[in-house]
Amino acid sequence: MNISLRNVTKRFGQVTAIQDLNLEIGTGVFALLGPNGAGKTTMMKMLVGLLAPTSGQILVDGISLDSKQNIEKVRHIINYLPQEFGLYPSLKVAEELDYFAQLRGHQDFKRRTALIERLLNVVGLQEKKYVKVSTLSGGMRQRLGLPLLY
Numbered sequence: 280m281n282i283s284l285r286n287v288t289k290r291f292g293q294v295t296a297i298q299d300l301n302l303e304i305g306t307g308v309f310a311l312l313g314p315n316g317a318g319k320t321t322m323m324k325m326l327v328g329l330l331a332p333t334s335g336q337i338l339v340d341g342i343s344l345d346s347k348q349n350i351e352k353v354r355h356i357i358n359y360l361p362q363e364f365g366l367y368p369s370l371k372v373a374e375e376l377d378y379f380a381q382l383r384g385h386q387d388f389k390r391r392t393a394l395i396e397r398l399l400n401v402v403g404l405q406e407k408k409y410v411k412v413s414t415l416s417g418g419m420r421q422r423l424g425l426p427l428l429y
């Protein structure tokens with residue numbers, strides 16, 4: 280996957296959150312660091328088409344995020360796991376996965392149970408299966424979010 284930002288500026292009224300940003304992000308891990316208010320969240324929101332830049336162009340795998348159709352296309356190839364993504368803290372880990380699996384249309388109980396077992400193994404939370412989500416560490420909660428993207 281390749282993400283290009285070309286002369287991207289984003290203003291909120293008088294506030295310029297991002298000014299003339301040029302950036303190429305290729306395959307691999309890319310870390311975006313900056314002080315509070317630097318514009319990181321604003322940039323992430325623009326990359327997934329939740330916010331439009333004031334000026335400049337954003338391309339994801341060559342697709343320019345400048346039309347509804349293109350934004351739809353990109354949403355099929357991009358995943359975004361924010362810091363907060365609406366887990367129910369009072370549910371146990373397996374119940375949480377079960378709930379989201381049902382929302383995704385997995386109706387068959389047996390198959391859903393098998394799916395949850397696989398997902399618990401993939402994210403390494405097998406031993407937390409019957410533990411309340413509220414007691415997980417921040418990183419464990421993020422891991423629990425990964426299968427919810429698919």
Ligand SMILES: Nc1ncnc2c1ncn2[C@@H]1O[C@H](COP(=O)(O)OP(=O)(O)OP(=O)(O)O)[C@@H](O)[C@H]1O
Nearest residue numbers: 291294295296313314315316317318319320321322
């Ligand atoms: N919807 C908005 N309306 C007005 N100003 C906004 C809006 N969203 C962000 N801003 C402003 O844009 C600037 C960048 O904010 P942003 O949330 O992108 O920063 P950040 O790098 O994610 O910060 P943090 O590390 O605190 O999460 C800040 O000055 C912020 O107040």
Ligand SMILES: [Mg+2]
Nearest residue numbers: 316319320321
């Ligand atoms: Mg932020």
